[in-house]
Amino acid sequence: MPLFLRGVALPFNKGQAPDADVLAVSATGPVYIPLAKEEADAPTLCVEENSTVAAGQVLCHVDRLPVFSTIAGKFIGTTMVNHPLYGSLLCAVIKPTRSKRVETLPPVEEPDTDTIIEAAAQACIYDELDGIPLADKLRLWRMAENDQAALRSILVADATENDIYGSSAWCILKEQAQEALYGLQMAARALRFSRYHITTMLPRNRRRALKRLIGRENVFTTGDEYPVTVYDDSRDDVFCIGIQACAALSAALQQGQKHTHTILTVAGDGVPASRNVRVPFGMDLEEVLQACGADPEATVILGDAMTGVPCQNTHFPLLPGITTVLVMQSHAVRTPQPCIGCGRCATVCHAGLLPYEIVRRLENMHYERLRYLSTTSCDGCGACSYVCPAGRDVATQVLNANETRGTIFLNWGGVENE
Amino acid sequence: MNNITAPHIRTEAASRHLTRDVLLTTLPLCIFSAVTYGVRPVLIVLFSILSAIVSECVCCLFRRQSMQVIRDGSAAVTGALIGLVMSPMVDYWVPMLGAAFAIIVVKAPFGGYGRNVFNPAAAGIAVLSYCFPQRMFTYPIASSMNPLPTGMSVGDEVVTSLSLAAQLRADATPSITRMQLILGDFAGPIGATATLLLVACAVYLICRGTISCWTVVPYFATCALVAWLFPAAGVSRMYGVLAQVCAGYVLFTGVFLINDTVTTPRFWFARLLYGVSAGVLVMLLQRIGRVECGCCFAILLLNSIAPIMDRWSWYVWRYVTRFLRIRQEVKAHE
Ligand code: SF4
Numbered sequence: 001m002p003l004f005l006r007g008v009a010l011p012f013n014k015g016q017a018p019d020a021d022v023l024a025v026s027a028t029g030p031v032y033i034p035l036a037k038e039e040a041d042a043p044t045l046c047v048e049e050n051s052t053v054a055a056g057q058v059l060c061h062v063d064r065l066p067v068f069s070t071i072a073g074k075f076i077g078t079t080m081v082n083h084p085l086y087g088s089l090l091c092a093v094i095k096p097t098r099s100k101r102v103e104t105l106p107p108v109e110e111p112d113t114d115t116i117i118e119a120a121a122q123a124c125i126y127d128e129l130d131g132i133p134l135a136d137k138l139r140l141w142r143m144a145e146n147d148q149a150a151l152r153s154i155l156v157a158d159a160t161e162n163d164i165y166g167s168s169a170w171c172i173l174k175e176q177a178q179e180a181l182y183g184l185q186m187a188a189r190a191l192r193f194s195r196y197h198i199t200t201m202l203p204r205n206r207r208r209a210l211k212r213l214i215g216r217e218n219v220f221t222t223g224d225e226y227p228v229t230v231y232d233d234s235r236d237d238v239f240c241i242g243i244q245a246c247a248a249l250s251a252a253l254q255q256g257q258k259h260t261h262t263i264l265t266v267a268g269d270g271v272p273a274s275r276n277v278r279v280p281f282g283m284d285l286e287e288v289l290q291a292c293g294a295d296p297e298a299t300v301i302l303g304d305a306m307t308g309v310p311c312q313n314t315h316f317p318l319l320p321g322i323t324t325v326l327v328m329q330s331h332a333v334r335t336p337q338p339c340i341g342c343g344r345c346a347t348v349c350h351a352g353l354l355p356y357e358i359v360r361r362l363e364n365m366h367y368e369r370l371r372y373l374s375t376t377s378c379d380g381c382g383a384c385s386y387v388c389p390a391g392r393d394v395a396t397q398v399l400n401a402n403e404t405r406g407t408i409f410l411n412w413g414g415v416e417n418e
Numbered sequence: 419m420n421n422i423t424a425p426h427i428r429t430e431a432a433s434r435h436l437t438r439d440v441l442l443t444t445l446p447l448c449i450f451s452a453v454t455y456g457v458r459p460v461l462i463v464l465f466s467i468l469s470a471i472v473s474e475c476v477c478c479l480f481r482r483q484s485m486q487v488i489r490d491g492s493a494a495v496t497g498a499l500i501g502l503v504m505s506p507m508v509d510y511w512v513p514m515l516g517a518a519f520a521i522i523v524v525k526a527p528f529g530g531y532g533r534n535v536f537n538p539a540a541a542g543i544a545v546l547s548y549c550f551p552q553r554m555f556t557y558p559i560a561s562s563m564n565p566l567p568t569g570m571s572v573g574d575e576v577v578t579s580l581s582l583a584a585q586l587r588a589d590a591t592p593s594i595t596r597m598q599l600i601l602g603d604f605a606g607p608i609g610a611t612a613t614l615l616l617v618a619c620a621v622y623l624i625c626r627g628t629i630s631c632w633t634v635v636p637y638f639a640t641c642a643l644v645a646w647l648f649p650a651a652g653v654s655r656m657y658g659v660l661a662q663v664c665a666g667y668v669l670f671t672g673v674f675l676i677n678d679t680v681t682t683p684r685f686w687f688a689r690l691l692y693g694v695s696a697g698v699l700v701m702l703l704q705r706i707g708r709v710e711c712g713c714c715f716a717i718l719l720l721n722s723i724a725p726i727m728d729r730w731s732w733y734v735w736r737y738v739t740r741f742l743r744i745r746q747e748v749k750a751h752e
């Protein structure tokens with residue numbers, strides 16, 4: 001019901017970043033490559049300690065997927081690292097050296113379903129939208145031959161970058177649009193989908209340039225609401241992958257390049273200017289911030305302005321799934337006031353929930369009512385908190401309600417646990 | 419650091435901007451009244467606002483709350499709305515009493531702005547209309563060019579008239595032309611006669627997003643429909659519709675009272691239902707009620723069921739759309 005469930009138009013503040021060249025930042029300090037969650041699960045390594053490794057050289061295999069070094073350097077050993085999103089991780093430590101050695105894969109001559117997925121697995125391509133390996137997604141979605149469902153399915157490269165600051169997808173579209181399209185084509189071939197396109201939300205001049213470059217039929221422009229829910233104007237099933245992953249797939253198939261680097265937007269009022277930087281995975285975030293001239297006092301937020309996670313210290317490796325890092329000096333902190341019932345949170349909620357009602361139930365401890373309010377449909381997009389004129393943290397509370405539902409509180413309300 | 423939660427950017431809009439918008443729209447109404455009657459109406463509104471703010475401060479003292487609360491402007495809005503529905507010749511203490519009642523009895527005990535169940539302004543007006551109908555519903559004739567005196571009370575020297583609503587109820591044929599109705603040139607409350615201005619206020623508030631067209635439009639549509647279906651005796655149908663919508667507080671209620679966000683439903687479908695039921699109830703009470711401001715009672719009545727309306731309309735909407743979606747999907751996969 002797009003007429004009634006709208007989302008919110010965010011004020012873009014992307015600055016010069018989409019136009020400026022991508023700044024390549026190379027690691028000077030150690031790079032951390034995650035191997036396992038716990039020390040006990042440490043995989044068997046195929047390299048020795050203190051040996052030199054090339055960029056892309058396989059360190060070990062986890063679940064049959066290769067884990068490789070993202071830079072050329074010296075493998076020193078393993079250590080535990082604390083990451084604000086993934087918790088504690090056992091990481092391999094690579095110290096950069098002057099060597100520029102890069103290991104590549106053989107290019108794929110005639111890609112078909114299996115070889116494409118295999119190439120994605122061997123190049124260890126991660127989808128930047130959610131940090132999941134692309135090969136896993138493709139395997140999950142792959143349709144059987146002659147499956148009718150494939151006709152109703154669309155593969156979408158999500159380049160909407162519907163965020164106030166983020167612009168890494170815009171950069172890819174500017175610099176590697178054709179490669180990204182090729183990657184998308186190949187991914188669609190792997191899934192046996194006949195339809196695919198890149199979904200964007202570019203301003204008009206950029207959109208025109210893009211359409212001229214890769215063809216009008218391959219670009220779909222969505223409305224400017226946050227969060228994006230319309231990736232296609234038909235009612236068919238939509239499957240989304242990231243645009244960076246598409247570009248990486250193309251590089252892996254054509255040149256055999258492994259996915260070692262990502263493009264990241266560093267923005268906010270704590271940096272002199274928003275920049276897009278190309279950095280290796282596993283690089284220490286602190287180094288990236290220093291390279292961008294970030295204010296050391298400012299708050300660092302991992303992720304975009306709507307859903308990002310503030311982090312206390314910045315010494316942790318940069319892992320897939322993040323395309324924006326915000327450095328904020330000023331911070332929008334409002335003292336929450338009572339809900340005045342304006343109903344804006346319900347208007348913008350793309351899941352069609354009643355956020356104020358969920359919060360009220362939670363505050364009044366009517367936990368048994370929460371299950372009638374479909375709290376699980378909330379994806380934490382933050383639109384409701386963004387619009388709330390009373391400055392309430394509606395989204396956080398709705399997510400809390402989500403957790404609360406499954407716990408002891410359900411029994412408090414006199415409802416039996418299902 | 420721990421109290422920082424996403425989103426890290428918020429809209430500029432704050433609760434006080436919403437109340438500020440409403441206060442701003444009362445300004446032209448006051449000016450309109452001042453042009454017709456002199457400064458007395460403006461003083462009435464000001465005293466009413468003052469009384470509301472002082473009452474809020476007293477309540478803050480009792481609740482050991484910071485006085486900062488009055489900055490949200492909700493008390494001022496309540497005061498202004500009560501002041502605007504007074505007769506221009508009412509004694510100053512009447513609206514002051516109403517505003518104090520609204521804040522001290524209807525708003526503060528529930529926990530203040532955002533937690534009250536009933537619309538304070540409607541409750542204040544309702545109480546006044548029951549206690550002092552004589553003072554509230556005697557209106558000076560608008561076209562008398564000499565301004566009203568500003569003393570404590572206005573004596574017999576002013577020519578008074580029955581209000582339009584009272585005339586319609588008594589099945590008399592009003593002598594007011596359509597043009598006069600539209601321009602607001604007839605006897606009535608301070609802020610409730612300026613038809614064109616009120617419509618402009620509504621449009622402004624809708625454009626600002628302060629009030630929702632989901633309530634306003636169904637409300638007026640229902641009012642007009644009821645007026646058309648049950649015309650007043652002795653007047654033509656079209657004139658009857660115009661007169662009934664402009665008479666009394668019907669228009670004023672549609673712009674201000676039914677749009678108090680705190681006490682109305684928040685979900686669009688519930689708002690629509692609320693608007694329609696408010697329209698029916700208001701017209702009903704307008705016809706058969708004992709006092710002229712049946713609107714306020716209608717609003718208070720609906721306030722009590724607004725939360726239930728809100729929830730249930732959402733449940734219904736949710737399940738209907740889910741059912742439709744599932745059917746569609748089943749069809750697509752067949
Ligand atoms: S955070 Fe949840 S409740 Fe709030 S708008 Fe997004 S989906 Fe709706």
Ligand code: SF4
Binds near residue numbers: 384
């Ligand atoms: S947006 Fe905020 S103030 Fe408005 S209804 Fe939702 S929670 Fe209440």
